[in-house]
Amino acid sequence: MDPNTFAGLKRLSAGGIDIDQPKRLKTDSHDGAAEGTNSRVDPALPKEKNISRRRDAAGWAKSRKGKEKDGKNTGRRRGLRQDDPMSEGQGGSHTEDQTEKAPRLPKRQCALLIGYCGTGCNGMQIQRDVRTIEGVLFEAMVKAGAVSQDNANDPSKVNLGRAARTDAGVHAAGNLVSLKMITAVPGVPDIVAHINAELPSEIRVWGYVRVQNSFSARLACDSRKYTYFFPTYLLIPPEPGGKLYQILHQQATSDFPTLPFLEDSHSFWSENEISSTRESDLRRKRNWRISTDQVTLLRESIKKFEGTHNFHNFTVGRDFSDRSNQRHMKKIEVSDPAVYGDTEWISVVLHGQSFMLHQMRKMMSALVLSCRTGTPPEVIDEMYGPRVVNVPKMPSLGLLLEHPIFGSYNDKVTKVNENLQPTDAEYRPPIDFDIHRDAMNNFKQKHIYDNMRAIEDRDGVFDAWMHTIDSYGGNDLLYLNPKGIIPAAAVIKIGEKRTKPLKDKKRFDATGFTDTSKVDTFEEEEEDTVVDKARLAETEG
Incomplete structure (x- = not known):
């Protein structure tokens, strides 16, 4: 029988209904x-x-014109938590005894200007089951009513994003997160003060501005400013007799004339007591003061980082050929040294378009290590080449995000606002951290600078880091030589096992310790790992 005829008989037998159709x-x-x-x-x-x-x-x-309303999906709304028994649309239409849901308040795309001390947090970006800056902030905004209960379980529902992602323990005087937030909460005259009341004192909201709906905190950010602080005693040359001293001394052959730091007559070590200990040496280091010539050398060397370069040796998980390694450093400045307590400190301000994971800490390490060993600044030029070398990370303790910069976005909204008044609904104010400068400076002094110096005074974090460098006797640091070149022995070949690799210590990723012994007793090493390149973009900022 013809299949079409058979199908027609079946429809007839079912009263005109196609019984094959589910x-x-x-x-x-x-x-x-x-x-x-x-x-x-x-x-x-x-x-x-x-x-x-x-x-x-x-x-x-999609079109119900001319069709009778059947009440299907009454009250249904997208984006509600399915585990919320009070969600609209659960179990069909509302019943008279069902508790009335709180009214929906309008959300606005906003940029939230914040500052924080990163001690005790596992970085900026929100993560499951760990304490982060965004996690604490988001929870406070839910409690304050700036984020509705409907969206409390998923920050992506309000498009949460950030201008700069800081590492674990890293501080920020200014950072910016963007999200759709409720700016007008009934009974709350000042939403910023209301959020701050729910936050710990080490995390502050400076203010917020309405931004365009297409605003992305990371993409709209033109550049970022960071500051790195460190004690000047890190510029003291390696101690004679140490492993690093010995391996660099062996490198000083006829092609490498004796380095200045290899001379036993260096003023600091020549005055060393015979029965000195690490504690007594640290006390002497804190009383040591940098010379004018060394400050000049720092400023000359740091200029090597300015401009656009391939920073593949100053991050992890990047190949030399990756285009994303090309980063532009706008300006880098070295301040005059200043004494706080017994210790002399110096700061370096780095203004760059964007930074890769660990980039600043590795840049500062290359600067300090080359200057303290008398290595010419040209070694930094060598590191932009295809050869891969191991540049250790400086401690997180000294790193501070000053603030992100939104010049292009501000120019854009300035043109939009030409014929508008600040009271107009379409008006979008520029993003300006300077109007909060006094509050930011007070916060930096109390929660960042004082905290940073107290931890260093108590634990000697920077001295402990330098001790791990001076105790290394492998080939990874042989690029610290008077010619400023990278010798073959210091080159890392992918897939080839090294005999004595220099490994970063995880303890120097922390910016606070529970007791004075932890910095010396926590010896866990950071193993070499394969980094997922697809996630590296989220670590930048």
């Missing part, structure tokens, strides 16, 4: 019908003939 069809999304609808897409018909049969993501037909 009551509910599940179709692929590209077919245009939502799962659970009784719309059918006939593949035999032209595509445009099927459009009217499609339903949207809520189960409604």
Whole structure:
């Protein structure tokens, strides 16, 4: 029998109903019908003939003109938590005894200007099951009503993003997060003060501004300013007799004349007591003061970082050929040294378009190590080349994000605002950290600078880091030589095992310790790992 004839007999026997057609069809999304609808897409018909049969993501037909309302999906709203028994649309339409849901308050795309001390947090970006700056901030905003309970379980529902992602323990006088927030909460005259009341004192919201709906904190940011602080005693040359001293001394052959730091007559070590200890040496280091010539050398060497370069040796997980290694450093400045307590400190301000993971800490390490060993600044030029070398990370303790910069965005909204008044709904103010400068400076002094110096005074973090460098006797640091070149013995070959690799200590990623012994007793090493390149972009900032 002809198949079409057979199909017709079956429809007749069922009273005109096609008994082969299921009551509910599940179709692929590209077919245009939502799962659970009784719309059918006939593949035999032209595509445009099927459009009217499609339903949207809520189960409604895309056009219901002339159709009777059937009450389907009454009260349904996208984005609600399915585990919330008070969510609208649960179990069909509302009943009279159902508790009335709180009214929905309008959300606005905003830029939130914040500052924080990173001690005790596992970085900036929100993560599951660990304490982070964004995690604490988001929870406080939920409690303050700036984020609704409907969105409390998922920050992506309010498009949470950040201008700069700081590492674990790193501080920020100014950073920016963007999100859709509720700016007008009933009974709350000042939403910023209300959020701050829910935050610990080491995390502050300076203010917020309405931004354009397309605003992205990371993409709209033109550049970032960071500061790195360190005690000047790090510039004291390696101690004679130490492992680093010995390996560099062996490197000083006829091609490498004796380095100045290899001379036993260096003023600091020549005055060393015979029965000295690390504690007594540290006391002497804190009383040591940098010379004018050494400050000049720092300023000359740091200029090697300015401009656009391939920073593949100053991060992790990047190949020399990766285009993303090209980063532009706008300006880098070395301040005059200043004494706080017994210790002399110096700061370096780095203004760059963007920074890769660990880039600043490795840049500062290359600067300090080359200057303290008398290595010419040209070694930094060598590090932009294809050869891979091991540049250790400086401690996180000295790193501070000053603030991100949004010059291009501000120029854009300035043009938009030409014919508008600040009271107009379409008006968008510029992003300006300077209007909060006094509050930011007071916060930096109390929660960042004082905290940083207290930890160094108590634990000697920078001295402990330098001790691990001076105790290394392998080949990884042989680029610290008077010619400023990278010898073959210091080159790392991918896939080739090294005999004595220099490994970073995880303890120097922390910016606070629970007791005075932890900095010396926590000896866990950071193993070489393969980094997922797809996630590296999220670590930049």
